[in-house]
Amino acid sequence: MKVTLFATCMVDMFQSNVGKATVELLERLGCEIDFPESQVCCGQPAYNSGYVKESKEAMKRMIDTFSDAEYVVSPSGSCAFMFKEYPHIFAGDPVWEPKAQSLADKTYELTQFIVEVLKMEDVGAKFEGNVTYHTSCHMTRLLGVKEAPMTLLKNVKGLKFTELPGKEQCCGFGGTFAVKMAQISEQMVDEKVRHVEETGAEYLIGADAACLMNIGGRMQRLGKPVKVLHIAEVLNSH
Amino acid sequence: MAIKIGTEQFKERVDNGIHDDFMRGAVASAQDGMSMKRRAATTEDLGNWEEWRNHGEEIRQHVLEHLDYYLEQLSENVAKRGGHVFFAQTKEEANDYIRSVVQKKSAKNIVKSKSMMTEEISLNAMLEEEDCEVIETDLGEYILQLDEHDPPSHIVAPALHKNREQVREVFEKKLGYTKSSNPEELAYQARVTLREKFLAADIGITGCNFAVAETGSFCLVTNEGNADLVTALPKTQITVMGMERLVPTFEEMEVLVSMLTRNAVGQKLTSYITVLTGPREELDVDGPEEFHLVIVDNGRSKILGGEFQSVLQCIRCAACINVCPVYRHIGGHSYGSIYPGPIGAVLTPLLGGYDEYKELPYASTLCGACTEVCPVKIPLHNLLHKHREVIVEKEGKAPVSEKLLMKAYGLGAASPALYKIGSKIAPAAMNPFTSGDKISKGPGPLKAWTEAREFPAPNKERFRDWFKNREKGDKKL
Numbered sequence: 001m002k003v004t005l006f007a008t009c010m011v012d013m014f015q016s017n018v019g020k021a022t023v024e025l026l027e028r029l030g031c032e033i034d035f036p037e038s039q040v041c042c043g044q045p046a047y048n049s050g051y052v053k054e055s056k057e058a059m060k061r062m063i064d065t066f067s068d069a070e071y072v073v074s075p076s077g078s079c080a081f082m083f084k085e086y087p088h089i090f091a092g093d094p095v096w097e098p099k100a101q102s103l104a105d106k107t108y109e110l111t112q113f114i115v116e117v118l119k120m121e122d123v124g125a126k127f128e129g130n131v132t133y134h135t136s137c138h139m140t141r142l143l144g145v146k147e148a149p150m151t152l153l154k155n156v157k158g159l160k161f162t163e164l165p166g167k168e169q170c171c172g173f174g175g176t177f178a179v180k181m182a183q184i185s186e187q188m189v190d191e192k193v194r195h196v197e198e199t200g201a202e203y204l205i206g207a208d209a210a211c212l213m214n215i216g217g218r219m220q221r222l223g224k225p226v227k228v229l230h231i232a233e234v235l236n237s238h
Numbered sequence: 239m240a241i242k243i244g245t246e247q248f249k250e251r252v253d254n255g256i257h258d259d260f261m262r263g264a265v266a267s268a269q270d271g272m273s274m275k276r277r278a279a280t281t282e283d284l285g286n287w288e289e290w291r292n293h294g295e296e297i298r299q300h301v302l303e304h305l306d307y308y309l310e311q312l313s314e315n316v317a318k319r320g321g322h323v324f325f326a327q328t329k330e331e332a333n334d335y336i337r338s339v340v341q342k343k344s345a346k347n348i349v350k351s352k353s354m355m356t357e358e359i360s361l362n363a364m365l366e367e368e369d370c371e372v373i374e375t376d377l378g379e380y381i382l383q384l385d386e387h388d389p390p391s392h393i394v395a396p397a398l399h400k401n402r403e404q405v406r407e408v409f410e411k412k413l414g415y416t417k418s419s420n421p422e423e424l425a426y427q428a429r430v431t432l433r434e435k436f437l438a439a440d441i442g443i444t445g446c447n448f449a450v451a452e453t454g455s456f457c458l459v460t461n462e463g464n465a466d467l468v469t470a471l472p473k474t475q476i477t478v479m480g481m482e483r484l485v486p487t488f489e490e491m492e493v494l495v496s497m498l499t500r501n502a503v504g505q506k507l508t509s510y511i512t513v514l515t516g517p518r519e520e521l522d523v524d525g526p527e528e529f530h531l532v533i534v535d536n537g538r539s540k541i542l543g544g545e546f547q548s549v550l551q552c553i554r555c556a557a558c559i560n561v562c563p564v565y566r567h568i569g570g571h572s573y574g575s576i577y578p579g580p581i582g583a584v585l586t587p588l589l590g591g592y593d594e595y596k597e598l599p600y601a602s603t604l605c606g607a608c609t610e611v612c613p614v615k616i617p618l619h620n621l622l623h624k625h626r627e628v629i630v631e632k633e634g635k636a637p638v639s640e641k642l643l644m645k646a647y648g649l650g651a652a653s654p655a656l657y658k659i660g661s662k663i664a665p666a667a668m669n670p671f672t673s674g675d676k677i678s679k680g681p682g683p684l685k686a687w688t689e690a691r692e693f694p695a696p697n698k699e700r701f702r703d704w705f706k707n708r709e710k711g712d713k714k715l
Contacts, residue, residue, distance in 0.1 A: 141610050
């Protein structure tokens with residue numbers, strides 16, 4: 001199966017290990033990976049801050065970049081959801097709305113793609129350790145992917161799982177919110193860190209690099225020993 | 239009081255909120271407790287909760303689409319039963335009308351049941367100027383009123399930010415109370431004091447949870463029964479409602495009341511759900527001799543028909559406030575509005591203007607928790623986003639530095655060539671700020687981030703470089 005990877009700018013620039021793990025994992029599961037070089041950012045940072053006009057240029061670029069793809073897969077629920085929003089954003093535009101719809105229809109978040117399209121629940125991963133999992137808001141509430149990551153993690157050999165208390169609460173990232181409302185964001189991420197600590201987990205796993213950068217960055221600042229991993233890295237361990 | 243509470247700027251209010259340990263503890267435990275109760279009373283109890291939400295949304299949208307028709311029907315039916323109806327476009331008009339009733343009756347003693355609408359029009363201040371004694375009879379509101387008009391911090395639980403010791407102190411100072419902070423003793427004191435007020439009242443003023451157009455009735459939902467005394471004892475009654483707060487018939491009222499109580503307090507029904515129609519009739523043993531219904535617009539008709547119309551679907555259950563992670567940490571007073579939380583952050587700029595409230599739409603991570611729980615499916619986080627779009631693109635109220643940054647973003651993100659160069663030189667550009675794998679004191683917009691957290695140093699080998707090199711390697715093989 002041919003998969004076109006939408007790596008996200010965050011992974012491209014800051015978390016290349018997540019991109020590598022995604023490629024290796026999908027290849028191991030029998031996919032052929034393509035990475036179109038003209039991909040940039042999905043437009044979310046500007047769009048969510050209210051700069052719709054500015055963000056549309058990035059969106060058009062992305063729509064064109066992925067126009068020939070069969071499946072578009074992204075290791076981020078939030079960025080994948082942004083593609084799903086494109087048809088609403090271009091609603092009424094005779095040229096771009098149909099193109100945006102076509103992109104939205106073939107876009108999947110990584111774990112969703114593995115469970116729903118590849119129809120796999122056990123990727124043959126082995127990972128020794130006590131872990132907990134952060135359910136990102138955009139991935140669960142907006143994209144609606146709740147079960148897939150849990151299904152896949154459950155079948156990882158050696159992994160001991162503890163549920164995160166208050167898991168439905170936002171970590172305080174919220175894109176530019178973390179900078180514009182830094183003081184509130186800090187309180188939110190602090191509560192998240194306290195909850196992570198309560199689980200006694202050695203690893204915090206998530207499916208969105210941005211949330212992990214927020215929680216991980218705070219834990220690093222506070223000198224917490226908990227390690228942060230993207231779910232692609234865990235599923236790629238064998 | 240109007241919509242605005244306090245005089246401080248947003249940042250200052252947030253700072254006060256964050257440093258109020260008691261308030262934060264109270265809010266967090268109320269949120270956690272309410273979430274459990276709400277889930278039990280909705281998803282678990284009803285099973286087909288999503289169908290209920292669809293139905294709730296449908297009822298509210300139908301009413302808003304036909305608001306003119308139902309308002310006319312309501313007015314006719316209230317008049318038919320001998321009630322007086324006044325339609326107030328502004329809060330001044332509402333207050334003028336109520337003042338004229340008060341003056342005509344030479345009223346001096348007024349009791350009120352809980353009403354956000356009367357807060358919105360600053361009714362109490364007007365009545366006090368008329369030398370009336372106005373008593374709030376909802377216990378939470380009563381405590382706040384006694385405490386030098388401390389503003390509400392939640393639309394259902396207005397005194398959420400106060401603990402029982404603080405309540406005891408207020409009672410001691412204002413009522414000469416000498417007993418303990420035991421809630422039962424405190425409530426007993428309130429009952430004793432309030433009973434006298436009920437008996438002496440010339441006028442009773444209520445809000446309105448839902449008005450029923452078909453019969454000209456209105457419905458009040460309480461757990462304390464205070465609204466029943468407000469409507470049973472005084473000779474004159476004035477009910478003040480927002481113009482959108484109505485339903486076509488009893489059938490829809492039943493659905494929405496059930497959704498309101500389940501979402502607001504996690505109860506199947508509250509202790510008192512009272513439906514009243516017009517003034518006292520010949521064989522009635524109690525109820526007012528004269529009934530006035532004041533229907534208030536105060537900015538709502540401007541929202542109607544526009545891109546924010548769905549905010550008028552709100553039934554004031556506060557479920558969105560009870561799940562909001564931002565409200566959780568800053569509390570109600572930080573919003574500077576009698577309407578806090580997600581619903582407040584959407585509604586307040588519409589009623590009070592962007593000049594005063596331009597920060598509120600940004601006091602959200604757009605996490606969607608509010609939208610997910612709203613029983614009438616208001617897309618709250620989308621409306622917050624819509625506000626941002628209006629602030630940036632129509633009102634031009636965004637900070638200049640942000641505008642420049644976003645302009646640069648627009649150019650960079652839309653151009654693969656620029657993006658490639660930018661991401662390539664990022665590690666070198668960030669080098670002065672980088673130590674090992676992290677940036678601890680970031681420049682520009684990163685400064686706020688790195689005040690609390692580390693920021694990762696950009697990868698020297700970007701993902702795209704790795705992928706390209708790997709493909710080259712594959713080809714060589």
